[in-house]
Amino acid sequence: MSIFRKIFGSSSEASNEANDNEYNPFQEVNTSLPVDELFTFNFKKNGGKFLYCENIAELNEQFENILEENDWFESEAICLEPKLFAMLETNNISYEQAKFPKFLLASCESLVAEDGAIMFSSSQIKHHKINELPDNIVVIAGTSQMVLGKSDGLREIKKRYISDYPTNITTIKYFEKIKEEDFLHYGSSPKNLYLLLLEDL
Template sequence: MSLFRKFFGSSNLASDEKKETEISKALIEKSMAIDELFIQNFKKNGGKFLYCENSEEVKEQFENILEENDWFESQVLCYDLTLYSMLDDNKLIYNKTSTPKFLLASCENLIADQGSILFSSKQIKQHRPNELPENIIVVGKTSQIIGEKTDGLSAIKRKYITDYPTNITTIKYFQKVKEEDFTQYGTSAKNLYLLLLEDL
C-alpha cells in the first residue's frame, strides 16, 4: 500500500465496495460457524434438534414429538403465554398439576460454545433445573444463538432494562451419564427437544 493511500485513504470506490463485500461475507461465515458450533455441541450433549422454517413447521414437529412419546392428554408445565395456543390446539392440560409430563418453554438464548440453553424466571419461574420435569420441549429461534454465556447475560441486560429477570440458569446435559463423571455432579440430565425456528 502506498504512503499516500495510507494517509488519505483509497480513492478507488470499487476496491472499497469489494472490501465491504468481503467483510460482509466474513460476518456471515462467522454467524454460520456459531450456528454450526451450537448444533454440534447441543447434539454432543444429547439434545434432540429439529429445524423449522416457519411457525407451521414448529406446530407440526411439536405434534410429532407428542405422538412419538404418547404425550397426548398429558399434563404440561408452561409459563409462556405465546405457547399456550400449541397446548390448546392439542387439548393438553397445563399448569394445573404438580406432576407434569413435560415442560414447554421458550428460552433466553442458545449458547454455542457449550451447546446449552439459557433460561430465566421468564420461562421457568423460580424452579431450579432439578425441579423441572425430566422432559423438556424448547422453542428457540436462530437469532437467539450466541457465542458464550457472558454474551447471553449481556443480552438479558439489554432486553430487560427495567424488569430484570431472576433465576438465570443454563441446562447443558440432555442424557444420563453412562459412567460417573464428576463434571456433571449436581446437575440433572433432561430429555430435551429443541424446535429451532429460522427467523433470520
Template sequence: MSLFKKLFSSGPTNSEEEKEVNRISFEQNIPVDEQFIFNFKRNGGKFLYCDSITEVKEQFENILEENDWFESEAICFEPTLFSLLKENNIFFDSPKNPKFLLATCENLVSDEGSISFSSNQIKQKKPHELPINMVIIAYTSQIIAGKSEILCAIKNKYKKEYPTNITTIKYFEKAQEEDFTQYGSAAKNLYLILLEDL
C-alpha cells in the same frame, strides 16, 4: 511409547494432543450456529430445525406422538405458548403429573451447547424441580458465542426489569459412567425446536 512411559506419563499422548488441537481448530473455524448444533447434539439434545410456525406446530405434534403425550399434562408458564397446548388437548393449569415442560429460552450458548433460562420461562424453579422431559422453542437469533454473553444479551433484551433465576442446562442425557463434571446437574430429555428468523 514404552509401557512405563505410558503408565507414569503425566501429560496426554501425542495422539490425544493432536485430537485436542484438531477439536479446538474445528470449533474455532465454524459459525456459531453450527457450533451450537454440534455441541448441543454431542450433549445428547434432540434438535429439530423449522422454517415456519406451521413447521413448529408439526414438529411439536410429532414429539407428542413419539412420546404418547397427547391429552396429558404439562408445565408451561408462558401465555404465548398456551394455544399450542390447547390445540393438542394438553392440560397445563395446575398439573398434578406433568409429562413435560413447554418453554422458550433466553439464549442458546454455542461454545458448550447449553440453553439458558430465566424466571420468564421457569419462574423460580431450579432445573431439578422441572420435569425430566422438556420441549423448548427458540429462534436462531438467540444463539450466542459463549456463556459470558448471557447477561449482556439479557440486558439488551429487557432494558429494565431484568428477570431473575438465570440458569443454564447443558446435559440432555444421563452420563453412561460417573462423570464428576455432571455432579449436581439434572440431565434432561430435551427437544429443541429451532425456528429460523435471520
C-alpha cells in the same frame, strides 16, 4: 442459505435425521466455526434432540410429532408463558395446576454455542430449579437467539429487558444420562430435551 438447511434439510424429513450422525469424541472442535455450527455440534454432543423449522407451520407439525412419539396427547404439562398456551390447548394438553406433568414447554433466553447449552431465566421457569422441572423439556427458540458464550447471553438479557431484569438465570447443558458418573457431571440434572429451532433471520 441457512446452515441448518444445509445440515438437516427440511424438517418434513424424519424427525430423528438431526441425530443420525454419531458424535465422534476424537474429532476436534473448531472454535473458529460460525456460531450456528458450533452450537449444533456441541448441542448434539450433549445429547440434545434438534428439529429445525423453516416456519410456524413446520414448528407446529414437529411439536405434534414429538407428542405422538412420546404419547403425550391429552396429558398434562408445565407451561409458564402465556404466549405458548395455544400450542397446548390445540392438542388438548392441560397446563393449569398440573399434578403429573409429562413435560415442560418453554422458550429460552439464549442458545449458548460454546457449551451447546440452553439459557433460561425466571421469564421461562419462574423460581423453579432445574432439578424441580420435569425430565422432559420441549424448548422453542429462534436462530437469532444463538450467542457464542454465557457472557453474551447475559448481555442479550440486559438489552432485551432494559429494566426489571429476570432472576433465576441458569443453563441446562446435559441432555442424556451418562453411563458412568464423573466429576464434570456431578450435581447436574440431565433432561430429555427437544429443541424446536425456528428460522427467524
